[in-house]
Amino acid sequence: MKERSANFGQGEHITTHIKESIDRIEEVFTDTPDLIIRKLHIKQTGEEAALVYMDELTDKTCLNHDVLAPLQLESGNPSGDFVTNVGYVIPESKWDVLKLNIMLGNSLLFIEGRSTAYILDTKGLPKRAIEDPQQEPSLKGAHQGFIEIGSQNIAMIRRYIPDKELKLRRYIVGKRGQTAVSLVYLEDVVEPEIIQVFEKRIQAIDVDAIINTGELAEFIEDHPLALLPQILTTERPDTAASHILQGRCVVVVDGSPSVLVAPVTFMSFFQTVDDYSSRWSISSFLRILRIFAFFIAIFLPGFYISVISYHFEIIPMKLLLTLGESRGQVPFPPFVEAIIMEITLEMLREAGVRLPAPIGQTVGIVGGIVIGQAVVQAGLISNVMVIVVAFTAISSFIIPNQDMMAAVRIMRFMIMVLATWFGFIGLVVGMMTIMARLITLNSLDTSYSTPLAPFKAPDWKDTFLRLPLWMMTNRPLSTRTIQERRQGRNRGWKEKNNR
Amino acid sequence: MRWFKKFSAVAMSCTLLLALISCSSDKNNLEDATVPLSLGLDVIDGKLHYYLSAPVFSKDIEKKSREGEGIAEGLRQARNQEDAQFPGTVAFRNYQVIIVGKKLLQYKDWFKVLDVTFRDPRNTTADRIIAYDGPVTDVIHFQAKDQPTTSVFLRGLIDSGSRRSTTVKTTEQELHRQLHDRAITPAISEIMIENNKILLKGTTLLSKQGQYRDSLSYQETSLLQILKKESKPGVSLTFPVEGMRKQLPFNTDLVSFSIGNISVKIKTSYEDGRFHYNIKINSFISITEKFLEYELQENSEEMANDLSDEMKKSIEKLIGKFQQHKIDPVGFGLYARAYHYPLYKAAQDSWGEELARAKFQVEVNLRIGATGAVE
Numbered sequence: 001m002k003e004r005s006a007n008f009g010q011g012e013h014i015t016t017h018i019k020e021s022i023d024r025i026e027e028v029f030t031d032t033p034d035l036i037i038r039k040l041h042i043k044q045t046g047e048e049a050a051l052v053y054m055d056e057l058t059d060k061t062c063l064n065h066d067v068l069a070p071l072q073l074e075s076g077n078p079s080g081d082f083v084t085n086v087g088y089v090i091p092e093s094k095w096d097v098l099k100l101n102i103m104l105g106n107s108l109l110f111i112e113g114r115s116t117a118y119i120l121d122t123k124g125l126p127k128r129a130i131e132d133p134q135q136e137p138s139l140k141g142a143h144q145g146f147i148e149i150g151s152q153n154i155a156m157i158r159r160y161i162p163d164k165e166l167k168l169r170r171y172i173v174g175k176r177g178q179t180a181v182s183l184v185y186l187e188d189v190v191e192p193e194i195i196q197v198f199e200k201r202i203q204a205i206d207v208d209a210i211i212n213t214g215e216l217a218e219f220i221e222d223h224p225l226a227l228l229p230q231i232l233t234t235e236r237p238d239t240a241a242s243h244i245l246q247g248r249c250v251v252v253v254d255g256s257p258s259v260l261v262a263p264v265t266f267m268s269f270f271q272t273v274d275d276y277s278s279r280w281s282i283s284s285f286l287r288i289l290r291i292f293a294f295f296i297a298i299f300l301p302g303f304y305i306s307v308i309s310y311h312f313e314i315i316p317m318k319l320l321l322t323l324g325e326s327r328g329q330v331p332f333p334p335f336v337e338a339i340i341m342e343i344t345l346e347m348l349r350e351a352g353v354r355l356p357a358p359i360g361q362t363v364g365i366v367g368g369i370v371i372g373q374a375v376v377q378a379g380l381i382s383n384v385m386v387i388v389v390a391f392t393a394i395s396s397f398i399i400p401n402q403d404m405m406a407a408v409r410i411m412r413f414m415i416m417v418l419a420t421w422f423g424f425i426g427l428v429v430g431m432m433t434i435m436a437r438l439i440t441l442n443s444l445d446t447s448y449s450t451p452l453a454p455f456k457a458p459d460w461k462d463t464f465l466r467l468p469l470w471m472m473t474n475r476p477l478s479t480r481t482i483q484e485r486r487q488g489r490n491r492g493w494k495e496k497n498n499r
Numbered sequence: 500m501r502w503f504k505k506f507s508a509v510a511m512s513c514t515l516l517l518a519l520i521s522c523s524s525d526k527n528n529l530e531d532a533t534v535p536l537s538l539g540l541d542v543i544d545g546k547l548h549y550y551l552s553a554p555v556f557s558k559d560i561e562k563k564s565r566e567g568e569g570i571a572e573g574l575r576q577a578r579n580q581e582d583a584q585f586p587g588t589v590a591f592r593n594y595q596v597i598i599v600g601k602k603l604l605q606y607k608d609w610f611k612v613l614d615v616t617f618r619d620p621r622n623t624t625a626d627r628i629i630a631y632d633g634p635v636t637d638v639i640h641f642q643a644k645d646q647p648t649t650s651v652f653l654r655g656l657i658d659s660g661s662r663r664s665t666t667v668k669t670t671e672q673e674l675h676r677q678l679h680d681r682a683i684t685p686a687i688s689e690i691m692i693e694n695n696k697i698l699l700k701g702t703t704l705l706s707k708q709g710q711y712r713d714s715l716s717y718q719e720t721s722l723l724q725i726l727k728k729e730s731k732p733g734v735s736l737t738f739p740v741e742g743m744r745k746q747l748p749f750n751t752d753l754v755s756f757s758i759g760n761i762s763v764k765i766k767t768s769y770e771d772g773r774f775h776y777n778i779k780i781n782s783f784i785s786i787t788e789k790f791l792e793y794e795l796q797e798n799s800e801e802m803a804n805d806l807s808d809e810m811k812k813s814i815e816k817l818i819g820k821f822q823q824h825k826i827d828p829v830g831f832g833l834y835a836r837a838y839h840y841p842l843y844k845a846a847q848d849s850w851g852e853e854l855a856r857a858k859f860q861v862e863v864n865l866r867i868g869a870t871g872a873v874e
Contacts, residue, residue, distance in 0.1 A: 312529045313592035313621050317536065317654065320529075320593060321554055327530040328556030334528060423526070429515045436511065 013093045014110070014117055018050050021110045021117070025052060028099060035102070042071050044082045048112040057105035059124025062086060067107065067120055082111075087121035100178055125149060130156075133235035135258075135402060140277040141238045150180055150254030153237070157184055157250065160241035165189070171202050173216070177209025180254040181216065184240075189247045191480045194263060197444050198249055213256045220262075222442045227410055229403035230443040232261040232268055239273040247481035249444075263446035265478045266438060267463050269404040270294070275466050283466035290398055291464060297396035297408045298434070301338045302419035302427055304388045308334040310423030326382040335420040337381055341389040342416070344371060346409065349393075450478040530556060533585035534593040535567075536650030538574075538626075540612060541600030541635035546570050547612065549577060550598075550639040552650055553585060564648040566639055575615040591616060594626040595654040597671065599687075600635040604703070604711040610678055616671060624672040627657045630689045630703040630711070637692055652697065657688050660699045664724040664734045665717040667702050678709055681847045682832025686723065689714055704821075704828050707851065712824040715817075722810075722817050725761060725780070726829045734758045735787065738809035740802070754806060755788040759868070767834045769842050774835055774857040778814070785869035799867045807863040814861050825851030 014021050022037055029035045034055040042049050051067065066085035074083070092098055093116045098108055105123035130152075132138065133145030146153045158166065169183040183198055201220040210216050217231045218224055234240055235258045240250045243261045251260040261268075270290045275283040307315060308327065315323060330337055348367040352360045371389075375381045392412070399405045411434065418426030441448035451459030456477045461467040470490040475481045539550030551567040567584035571577035574591070581589045594616070603609045616622045631638050638649065646652050661668035666688040669677070677685035685705040691698055702715040702723065715723060718737065724730040737755040761782040768775045784806070786795065795802060821827060832850050835843040846853040 308529045309526050311621075312532070312534065312590075313623060315529075315593070317593065317595050317651065320534065321556075321651070324529060324534075324554060324556035325558060327528075329558065330530070432515065 012095045014095060014098070014115065016113055016115050018048065018110050018112045022050055022052075024095070025102075029102075038068075040068070040072055042082050042111070043073060043075055044071065045080070047082075047114075050110045051107055052102060052110065053107035053122065054102055054105060057103075057125060058107055058122045059105075062122050062124065063107065067109075067122065084120060088119075089121075090119040091116040092119050093117065100172075103178065127152070135235050136239070136272070136400070138236065138238075139274040141236065141273050144237055145235045146237060146240075146257045146259060148255050148257055150182060150252050150256075153252045153257075153259065154182060154184060156237035157241050157244065157252075160238060161186070161244060166244070169195075169199065171199075173202065173205050174207055174209040177207075177211070179210045181210070182252045182254075183249055184244060184252060185249040186244055186247070189245075189475070189481050189483045190249060191247075191482055194249060194444055194446065194480065198251075198262070202251075210253060211255070213251070213253045213258050213260050216251065216253055217260055220444075222444065226437060226441055227407045228266065228438065228441060228448075229269070229401070229407060230262075230264070230441060230448060232264045232401065233258045233403065234261060235259075236273065242273045242276070243268075245475075245486070247475045247479035247483075263442075263444040263479065264448075265443070265450050265476075266441075266448055266452070269401040270399065271462075271466075272400045276469065280466050280468045284464075287464055287466055290400065293395035293398040294404075294408060297392055297399070298411050298415055299427060299431070300392045300395070301342060301388055301412060302415035302430070304385070305334045305338055305416060305419040306423040306427055309420065323382075323384055326384045329379045330382045330385075331380070334385075335416065337385050338388075338416055339413075341371070341375075341381060341385055342392075342413065345389055345393055446478065446480055451476075527588060527590065531587050532590045533565075533587040534590055536564075536593060536595045536648070537598060537639060537653065538594055538596075539568075539598040539600070539635040539639045540603050540609075542602040542606070543634075547572070547603070548635075549574060549581075550635055551581065551584075551589070552639050552648070553589075554648060554650070562642070564650070568636065568639070573615070574612065591619070591622045594623055595650050596627050596629055596657070598629045598631050598635050598638050598653070598690075601630060601632045601711060604630060604705065604709070607708040607710060610674065610709050613671065617675070624675070625670050627654065628669050628671060628674050628687045629653060629657065630687050632689070632691060632700075638690070638697065641692065641697060643695070646697075649697070653690070656690070656697070656699050660688070662731060664721040664730045665701065666699055666720055667724065667729075678707070680833075681707075681850055682827070682836050682843075683830035684826040684828050684851070685709065686715075686828040704824065704826055706824075706826055712826050713820060718813070719817055719820075722814055723828060725758075725763060726765075726778070726814070726817075728763050730758070730761060732759050732761075734761075736810065737788075738806055738813070740791065740793075740805050740809075752791060753789075754786065754791075754802070756784040756786050756806065756865075756867075758782050758784055765831070765834055767831075767838050769839050774831075774839070774842075774853065776831060776834070776857060776859045778859065778861045780810070780814075780861070780863045780865075782865055783868035784865050786867060786871055795867070795870045799870070803865050803867050807865045810865065811861050811863040814863070815859065818859050818861075822855040822857070825855045827851060827854050831857070 025035070025037065036053055036055050038051045040049055040051060049071070053063065070084055071082060092101075098117055098119070101119045102108060105125055107120045107122045109118040109120055111118070127149050128147055130144050130147055132143045144156060146156065154168065163186065165186050165188045167185060167187045171181045171183070173179050173181045181202060183195070183202070185195065198220070205216075205219045207219070213233055217233065221230050223230060240259050240261065244250055248261050248263060251262070253259070270287060275286065308323070312320065327334075332340070344367075348363060348371070351363045355363060371386065376383045376386055396405055396408050399408060415427065415430045418430045422429070439449045439453050447454060450456050451463055458474060459476050459478055461472055462476065470487070473487055474484045475486045533553045535551040535553040537550075537552040541548045541550070547570065549569060549571045552564050553567070555563055555565050565585065567581060569577055569580045569584075571580070578589065597613070599609070616624060641649050657666060657668060660666040667686045669685065669687045674685055674687065677683050684707055686702050687705065689700040689703040691700040700714065701717055702720040704712045704715065706712050721730065721734050721736060725734065735755060735757045737753050739752045740754055759782065761780065764779040766777040768777070789795075793802065821829070827850060831854055832843065832847075
């Protein structure tokens with residue numbers, strides 16, 4: 001494991017006297033009642049020592065049984081040095097590193113007469129059990145989600161890829177947060193240039209703290225002003241492992257239950273790892289459905305507005321009569337009608353997200369009745385508009401990625417404004433603008449819109465369709481991997497001469 | 500290359516902006532517009548009258564349509580007058596049917612009145628053209644409690660009728676083609692009002708200039724559609740079988756049959772200074788109704804021959820009618836143009852007269868494929 005400090009200078013070293021060291025620590029950590037300094041006599045070597053740790057960050061059982069007990073009770077051993085039963089003991093003399101390790105939950109052992117202290121692995125951070133991921137429920141994949149402990153998250157990825165080529169680069173980001181950020185990738189697959197770009201961007205971050213992955217993403221994204229997300233976040237280890245195997249990098253941020261995946265393409269946001277475990281025909285159907293839903297979610301309300309306001313010649317006669325009757329009783333122009341409904345929907349959604357689950361249900365009922373019935377019965381909104389909004393909402397929920405879903409919602413409002421002012425021409429201009437923006441985007445200096453433009457035919461096997469796995473012999477070209485081949489001929493037994 | 504990228508981005512934005520600005524602010528919400536679904540055209544005392552019927556979008560009003568009318572020199576010219584009769588601006592975009600009075604059909608080139616519907620690309624040209632023998636105002640103002648608004652009703656009538664080949668489905672666009680293609684003459688739908696009911700009457704045949712020539716019954720229309728190769732499977736024909744008529748409340752000598760897939764082959768040649776047409780019709784039929792005592796199983800060939808003869812006679816009679824009026828609703832001219840272009844070209848300006856001199860040889864070969872579940 002390579003330890004690289006992003007913003008850590010050379011510090012002072014400790015002295016051989018415990019007294020000085022303890023004074024120094026007390027001086028640094030003022031008003032820190034949870035800092036424990038325990039003086040002890042090491043029976044094994046007969047030396048005086050002091051054990052320093054943070055009360056709630058360490059594993060008490062480990063500290064009592066594996067550090068204090070052996071040091072104080074056991075007598076001499078052949079090596080002549082002290083022995084503890086913890087995972088690692090690292091000698092270290094730099095104050096900066098020592099201070100950091102106290103805050104991370106390790107304990108420090110200062111010994112009288114030695115110019116190095118010892119970092120003992122006694123971390124016992126508060127953590128929760130591994131659960132089903134909340135944001136991305138799994139259909140057929142593993143029911144394990146990332147948790148808040150970075151090292152555990154890396155372990156979960158390693159479970160899927162126990163390969164020596166799976167490399168980790170660790171950076172410490174944030175002056176106060178000191179968050180460990182780990183870049184996980186397959187060294188013989190990923191293009192080194194991408195690693196360099198990643199490293200450069202992470203090392204350039206100079207902030208107090210990184211609390212969640214989203215914050216990190218904002219610092220390293222290529223186009224932070226664009227609506228479309230260029231870095232994918234996931235809560236699922238199997239998704240992360242699948243992306244690593246496709247030749248992408250994963251960033252694990254300690255303390256955050258989601259990881260970043262980059263470089264990704266636009267189409268990555270419409271794929272889920274479940275696609276690969278379902279039968280290919282079903283997955284292909286779902287892919288097409290998601291793309292269709294993407295366009296519906298952006299353009300349907302705008303289309304409705306333009307048809308009602310400008311182009312009612314395209315409405316079939318029977319629909320015209322229904323629409324006319326439905327619109328005839330509404331006091332608002334179509335744009336106002338659409339905005340009222342869309343805003344209501346967004347409010348309901350946001351209320352449902354932030355509220356605790358039991359109250360959240362109430363929001364659903366109130367919203368269902370208000371939107372579904374009362375508004376139409378009161379004659380404020382036409383019932384066709386209700387259908388349009390409902391259809392749009394469902395379509396936007398089909399998109400499997402939250403960030404993409406949010407982007408779609410904002411685009412929808414822009415398209416609605418364009419449609420109100422300019423009708424179909426506005427819709428077309430809006431569509432062209434989205435396309436133009438899409439093809440200019442990059443994700444970590446890698447084209448965002450491949451394989452659509454630039455056109456990469458081999459990648460189409462896993463774009464709108466998910467063709468059978470045995471046909472995807474190579475990794476996606478969009479990730480610019482240095483090792484393309486990922487599998488051999490898996491169905492060779494079907495050929496006649498092999499029988 | 501950076502400047503180029505920037506330049507193209509700016510150029511692109513300007514183009515899009517221009518596209519947006521140049522689209523005129525012709526916003527007109529559906530509920531603020533009046534969208535007439537029927538247009539009626541008639542001539543009274545030598546003046547062109549127009550009639551409109553637009554749906555009323557309200558649940559509280561019992562009468563679901565509102566009618567307007569006036570004297571017009573041109574449809575667009577009368578726009579202010581039209582607007583004055585309706586709460587919203589009148590948009591010519593959603594016509595379903597255009598009803599043309601027979602009096603207007605006496606005039607040459609009456610079709611030019613509809614110029615505005617072609618000139619503005621937003622206007623529909625998929626509306627069905629219907630002829631009516633009588634004052635068009637009767638149709639436009641027609642109301643019955645058991646019938647939706649006249650526009651909706653008429654459209655449904657023409658669509659279902661044309662599916663059964665009891666009338667033709669000639670849209671404005673199609674009529675435009677039939678009028679301007681020299682090798683064919685127009686045929687449009689025809690309705691009538693009888694016993695206070697709107698009924699489908701059949702087909703009206705027009706001359707090259709759009710003037711009224713003749714009307715066809717349901718069965719004649721079906722035969723016309725068969726000759727035009729536009730009949731859909733399921734055409735039902737009824738012919739008498741000779742010498743079996745008895746005096747009963749129903750005709751005992753009639754046999755009805757429906758036609759499945761029909762093969763129509765028209766061959767053309769030029770001999771003795773005139774065109775010769777050889778029409779071969781082959782089809783399997785299924786007998787759908789017969790009253791007379793007749794062993795179908797044993798004599799099915801005889802029956803098929805009788806029916807073929809009857810059908811042949813009817814088609815010959817129909818073609819005779821066309822020749823008499825010097826019209827060509829089937830489009831025999833299309834075959835002449837395709838196979839004998841130099842000869843056709845010489846005659847194209849008086850194709851009706853040329854067709855009237857043509858010789859026709861009709862062969863009908865029906866075979867009975869099914870006789871139904873009873874003897």
